[in-house]
Amino acid sequence: MTDAPTTPATASERLDRLPFTRPHLRVLTGSGIGWALDAMDVGLISFIIAALAVQWSLEPGETAWIASIGFVGMAIGASLGGLLADRFGRRQVFALTLLVYGIATGASALVGGLAMLLVLRFFVGLGLGAELPVASTYVSEFAPARIRGRLIVILEAFWAVGWTAAALIGYLVIPGSDDGWRWAFLIGAIPAVYALIVRWRLPESPRWLERRGRTAEADAIVRTFEDAAGVPADSAPVPTSRPVAGSSVPAPAAVGTGQRLAGLWAPEFRLRTASLWAVWFCVNFSYYGAFIWIPTILVAQGYDLVRSFGFTLLITLAQLPGYAVAAWLIEVWGRRMTLSVFLVGSAVSAVLFGTATGEVAIIATGMALSFFNLGAWGALYAVTPEMYPTSLRATGSGWAAGVGRIASIIAPLTVPLLLGLGGAPVLFVVFAAFFVIAAAAAWGLADRRGLALDDR
Numbered sequence: 001m002t003d004a005p006t007t008p009a010t011a012s013e014r015l016d017r018l019p020f021t022r023p024h025l026r027v028l029t030g031s032g033i034g035w036a037l038d039a040m041d042v043g044l045i046s047f048i049i050a051a052l053a054v055q056w057s058l059e060p061g062e063t064a065w066i067a068s069i070g071f072v073g074m075a076i077g078a079s080l081g082g083l084l085a086d087r088f089g090r091r092q093v094f095a096l097t098l099l100v101y102g103i104a105t106g107a108s109a110l111v112g113g114l115a116m117l118l119v120l121r122f123f124v125g126l127g128l129g130a131e132l133p134v135a136s137t138y139v140s141e142f143a144p145a146r147i148r149g150r151l152i153v154i155l156e157a158f159w160a161v162g163w164t165a166a167a168l169i170g171y172l173v174i175p176g177s178d179d180g181w182r183w184a185f186l187i188g189a190i191p192a193v194y195a196l197i198v199r200w201r202l203p204e205s206p207r208w209l210e211r212r213g214r215t216a217e218a219d220a221i222v223r224t225f226e227d228a229a230g231v232p233a234d235s236a237p238v239p240t241s242r243p244v245a246g247s248s249v250p251a252p253a254a255v256g257t258g259q260r261l262a263g264l265w266a267p268e269f270r271l272r273t274a275s276l277w278a279v280w281f282c283v284n285f286s287y288y289g290a291f292i293w294i295p296t297i298l299v300a301q302g303y304d305l306v307r308s309f310g311f312t313l314l315i316t317l318a319q320l321p322g323y324a325v326a327a328w329l330i331e332v333w334g335r336r337m338t339l340s341v342f343l344v345g346s347a348v349s350a351v352l353f354g355t356a357t358g359e360v361a362i363i364a365t366g367m368a369l370s371f372f373n374l375g376a377w378g379a380l381y382a383v384t385p386e387m388y389p390t391s392l393r394a395t396g397s398g399w400a401a402g403v404g405r406i407a408s409i410i411a412p413l414t415v416p417l418l419l420g421l422g423g424a425p426v427l428f429v430v431f432a433a434f435f436v437i438a439a440a441a442a443w444g445l446a447d448r449r450g451l452a453l454d455d456r
Helices: 011-016 022-055 058-088 091-106 114-140 144-171 180-187 188-201 206-211 213-227 256-262 268-291 294-300 304-319 319-329 337-355 359-387 390-444
Strands: none
Touching: 011 114, 011 206, 011 213, 011 304, 022 058, 022 091, 022 114, 022 144, 022 180, 022 188, 022 213, 022 256, 022 294, 022 304, 058 091, 058 256, 058 390, 091 114, 091 180, 091 188, 091 319, 114 144, 114 319, 114 359, 114 390, 144 180, 144 319, 144 337, 144 359, 206 319, 256 390, 268 337, 294 390, 304 319, 304 359, 319 337, 319 359, 337 359, 337 390, 359 390
């Protein structure tokens, strides 16, 4: 009597059995630094808008377009970036997007008028929009199933690091001279250099490689993770240039761009896609409508530029504990519960912030909004890549982000109108309503806490 033949373990199965090791930390921090630099760029523009509004005597509609044109680029970039990452790989697209927006940000320091700034902000958004969903997909495909959600929230926490850096630059650099905003843009060009490091130092996703039939490359990368953990690769697939005979790698859910786009609305994924797009749209509308405009709103309420930027810095610091709590709860409560609770908390905080008077109340309610809103962002980025199989994971994540960017285009343009109708109270009640809609839509998502990613 002989033992039954064993099916070679897939790269996914081998990755899921591993503990967190130094190679995981390198993937997380390498992606996270890129994420922080992205946040720094988005955060800087809110401070730069406030400075340019005074220096260039801009109308509210003109300042709104400085913010919104970047989100036009982000909407296009997110949609294209996901498709490209599913076709050409996660790492390649990740590095390219960092390079594009880093160069465009640096060039923004040289502009002499609004028109050229708007052109460059579009290209900044193009690169930034493509990078974020690709980075979360990339990290999720390395993370062991039991801690995957937590690692993605930690990745998202790098956003708070970048936004805090932006607040410090806004507070210390921009008010220092008439050219302070130009120096801020030059600092934001750092991603162009970092892109080269990403390209050569981080590995490609083994799940993506295996899906493309490049099992030898996938095996070599997984072995480095197994060696770091001291786990023998006794069930590794045989290195070949084609899928292994008898391998347990399932057939892909989609092949080709057309199939990937159609696959998002297949019966299996229809509810997930609709719910995900609704959450992304509502969260983007409220987040970017509020946080891009907070420094300008505070200036309009009578606080000078330095004081306004100081308040914003304090509000920003509450993002980190928001991420920390979400990172813990997401593996305790699950994805949907954590996301919806933080969205409801964001709604309540938005109403309180919009009606706050006095410095203490503004800072306290602003910090609460920052805490809950960024915790919700962490949970949203954790759940998004889990909604789809490997063959359309980046596409699904990218298109959800792209739909969200449509809201981020609309929101800054809507803010001046809402402020004119009823001031900050009306504006933040509208933001709260969008948070409530998002909290309800979150319950249409699948909760895959502790489950392996779908490798079709």
